[in-house]
Amino acid sequence: MKKTLTVCPYCGTGCMLHLISENGRLVGVEPSTTHPVSRSGLCVKGWNAFAFVSHPDRLTRPLVRRNGTLTPVSWDEAFDRIVTGIKNVQKIHGRNAVMFASSAKATNEENFLLMKLARRVFGTNNIDHCARLCHSSTVTGLAQTFGSGAMTNTIDCIDKTDLVFVIGSNTTEQHPLIGSRIMNAVRKGAKLIVADNRRIRLSLHADLHLRHKNGSDVPLLLAMMHTIIAEGLTDTSFIAERTENYAALAESVAAWTPERASLLTGLTAEEIALAARLFATAKSAMIVYSMGITQHSHGVDNVRCCANLAMLTGNIGRPGVGVNPLRGQNNVQGSCDMGALPDLYPGYQKVIDPGVREKFAREWGGHPLPAEPGLPLTHAMNAALDGKIRAMFIMGENPMLSDPDQKHARKALENLELLVVQEIFPSETAQMADVVLPAACFAEKDGTYTNTERRVQLLQKACDPPGDALPDWQIIAALARRAGYAGMSYESTGDIMDEIARLTPIYAGISHDRLTPAGLQWPCPGREHPGTPILHENGFTHGLGRFIPVKYRPPAEKPDSEYPFTLTTGRTYFHWHTGTMTRRSHLLDREERRGFVEICPGDACRCGIRNGEIISVTSRRGSITVVARITDMVPEGVLFMPFHFAESAANALTNNVLDPESHIPEFKVCAVRIEQLP
């Protein structure tokens, strides 16, 4: 029996746990009793983190499609097929005809290497990952206002705050140990405002529950700011000393009275004003948000409003405050940090900056690096459909279920000349691939993940991968060598982190030997630096915090007579994203076996729908069948569906309309109709 301290593979909370192995097989989990986040606890997914690892479905051999069938081959043959395929595509269609999708499930080191493979070995900035689908609005919006697109404070700050304003985050289900921390803070006297029209668990503990209409976050936040200014509740000295462009903000919210916002949000003017007063008069107030804010065609505007609200009330740069986007995947923060983004190198250094390119080129052997930013993932799917992207290399993502408008995603992937998928299970996307590469899962490799509070933590190998499967970093390095690049030989993932530290100022002081037991929070600019729990304490990353006025834009698709319901999508407590791991974990699968659509009792009654009945849900993009769940969780006119289930794929319905700046799809609002099956 062996106990290996490592990081939970599910959400961005970043709990640490011990994997228990017996004769090389994982047989259990034990939470870390000393870790500052887990504190002896885990959520149900963490307690079951070992359960999928030995599943019989694991991919164990490289596969190449021959005569329509995926056939086991050697690693050499698989690599040959990939290198030849990509080079042929690039020769005919140009180097930017290939797209690399990195993975927020993979380690920092692996994201760094795939980024290096794309830029240095194949000469393209076409690299992105699923942050495009979750928090790209945060990266864009907070970078503009604060200069840094990450959670400003730490999870520990929840213990020190006087008020938590949760907007667009079902925290107890999606970041359960953070949600628990919020519930505990409320029991100790902190106030809680929840803005979410679903009756989520946190709303049961809230002082004020705002059930505003989907897509009306901007009017709500503008009217809160209007009230704060009108009633003299701003932090005038913070505004004067730490910010710029206040006058423009004040002018932009002047017309946004709570009465006006009430018409768009469905809230009463009193509720909005009360929220504003509660927030502005708390000594310290935290904003906590997640994808209810970001996944809109105006996601960046939502984020800007959150940042503006925090600056207006001086709730930045000290304990117990801040703008706190809760990152979804275990390493989505790290994947962004590592520059698995089309316009940014590691540490948010810009591709368009010649000095940055020169620095990376020097480290990587002098070869010039591509200057033009690449395609965001969402645009790459469109480009695949148009024939501009001809080859795609996908590491640990499952766009067939996670992308909006599934029909569109399928056509795009089918249109490729070469689709390579590096995976641990035969996902819906892997089944369409020309080459499938079997990867080690989190328990079978070393590396680091960076959690939502910017804490870089050590992942440690607890058991061997099955069959011929290899850690992603070893696969990428071997592929680079096969493609003729000699600069990717590493003895260990620690060596890769050393290279990351040399090139990335915010990670400059990070090395594996410093990360036990509980990691370091970036920015960590030197070997002696203790890390930075709270950002913007003495100044914003770009000097002054910038108020950016926002104009209201409604969601792209609203209910009408043909599609009378608003559909919003999300996740459930027991499953993770496209279910590749959790649907293969016995207890988690047992708890939520099938997809469902939430409908309120009044709507169900009007439509003659019984609880548990299988109904059809149809949007302009597609139609699915799914079990109806009658519940007062959702208000009238709103339906909720999780996107985990291939057989009831919510993303067959969603709208592939993108935020113009972050290019995030509008997963949270589309119009649908429901029907009983004949």
Place this chain on the structure above:
Amino acid sequence: MKRIAPEDLSEFFTSLSLRYDLRIPILLADGGRAIGNLADGPLAMIGRAVLSKPTSFFFAQDELVFTERDGDLHSPSKNGNNLLVVGFTPRDLLCLHFIDRFFATGERDDLYFHQRDGAVVAVVSGYCGPDGAFIVPSYGGCDLEFIYDGNKEWLVLPYSEAGREIVSSLEDAPEELLEGIRKIDSGMLSAEKELIGQASRIMRQMELPDSFWEEIGERCIQCTGCNLVCPTCTCFGIQDWRYAEHTERRRMWDSCQLGGFMQEAGGHNPLGTAALRTRRRIHHKLAADPERWGEISCFVCGRCDATCPTGIGIFAISREIVARFAHISVTR
């Protein structure tokens, strides 16, 4: 009675590992303690409470029931030596006695006794708790006990033949060394046990209002940790893993805090709400088990209170029950 100096413990246990499959308190990489292999961390007989339950060596989170290959069923084979588990607290030992009886009653649980039979259990007590806190010794009920005198040595008391054989090489110690320790043990356990007992009496006397359980249930995030760390929780589920050339039937810990635990195929769920599930968890330990087994099945080991992210471990709930309902139940 025997004695051993702290600096000699490591060598002593290492010598035992030749004859036993040894599990021993160790310091983990994160600074916590666990019961594990000596190879995985330095010996740590003293320190913070161990979260994982020591009974897991006999009833594991996930274990093989049998393997099917070509139509033949194969039971798991025992790995060589018997287990020697060091690190039970006296309260853990009471939990072990409880589940020993549970697994032996009616259909004897072969899988449990496959590991339990022949296993040697050693309790660790004395001044070895967090920050040197005193843990009242068990003075029996196991094979041997290590009692730290808080000063310079461990007193080692064998209670069984296996225990006597294990400690035979150690230096004898005069019985009077225990006298001081025996004097300080009276009453140390009573406050916590009394509170649990009081909560149990209240639950058996009166039906607590639904609103109380709803309030508790609203705080349950269904992490299942309370069940998974509880040494007297014995529920498990079964799963078949079908590999290309064989099938494995495995069993894994289950949790009554999950909706699927009692879900019926027809759709009805007798434990369909968090309030009902929480009530069941507490009722089972404090009211049902005393009826069936004659004793409360919570021995206040503290694990569920330590792991629960929202503060609804059994001791915390018992405290709330006593605070809110003691005066009502008394007046009835």
